[in-house]
Amino acid sequence: MTPEHNFPSSTEARLDMLTTINRAIAGTRPEPLPPYPVSATLTRAEILHQFEDRILDYKAAYTHVSAAELPGAIAAALGDARRVVVPAGVPSEWLTPGLDVLRDEPRLSNAELDGAEAVLTGCAVAISETGTIILDHREDQGRRALSLIPDLHVCVVRGEQVVQTVRQGVDAVAQSVREGRPLTWLSGGSATSDIELVRVEGVHGPRRLHVMVVG
Numbered sequence: 001m002t003p004e005h006n007f008p009s010s011t012e013a014r015l016d017m018l019t020t021i022n023r024a025i026a027g028t029r030p031e032p033l034p035p036y037p038v039s040a041t042l043t044r045a046e047i048l049h050q051f052e053d054r055i056l057d058y059k060a061a062y063t064h065v066s067a068a069e070l071p072g073a074i075a076a077a078l079g080d081a082r083r084v085v086v087p088a089g090v091p092s093e094w095l096t097p098g099l100d101v102l103r104d105e106p107r108l109s110n111a112e113l114d115g116a117e118a119v120l121t122g123c124a125v126a127i128s129e130t131g132t133i134i135l136d137h138r139e140d141q142g143r144r145a146l147s148l149i150p151d152l153h154v155c156v157v158r159g160e161q162v163v164q165t166v167r168q169g170v171d172a173v174a175q176s177v178r179e180g181r182p183l184t185w186l187s188g189g190s191a192t193s194d195i196e197l198v199r200v201e202g203v204h205g206p207r208r209l210h211v212m213v214v215g
Contacts (some may be wrong), residue, residue, distance in 0.1 A: 047128045047164050054131025058188025060209040070214055071096050077154045077210040081117035085146050089139025118152035125172040126162045135184040136176035153206040159215035
């Protein structure tokens with residue numbers, strides 16, 4: 001059973017925010033902010049189960065494998081995709097023979113990225129309570145365009161990279177922010193709706209996301 005949260009309602013939070021703004025405009029010292037709401041602490045197994053539940057709820061694919069099983073699982077996730085963008089920092093042992101590996105050295109053009117069928121990356125951290133994956137675009141993730149243009153994104157997440165709360169996820173990438181690195185936050189594949197609420201996938205990023213949790 002998922003532990004209950006002691007989060008304020010959206011109305012209460014909005015009122016608190018507006019009250020703080022009004023007091024600041026009036027020159028009144030604002031009251032100290034309340035403690036950041038936290039969830040009941042989960043075990044490692046519960047965190048991974050929660051992460052899986054959230055990923056599947058976003059209609060993304062999820063696979064939990066051992067390190068030895070990872071290359072075969074990646075090959076299965078890629079399916080018929082053969083032209084795969086692979087950042088320089090992705091270990092070669094993740095790859096199986098037969099792939100047309102596209103490296104970003106020299107930098108791939110947008111047309112070349114558009115011609116790729118998939119991209120394979122690592123990640124910086126993942127958050128179980130929201131099912132969010134954060135990329136900070138280090139060597140195993142490559143620059144942002146690599147993970148935004150191909151239709152399928154296979155993202156490898158080490159088990160220890162999955163944290164429970166958004167606050168823990170933000171703390172994990174704090175150094176990246178200080179270094180001026182861009183962050184990309186993924187919660188399922190790219191999807192949006194127009195004014196008539198017609199869902200369209202793949203407009204702002206990969207249409208399909210497959211998350212591989214290792215360990």
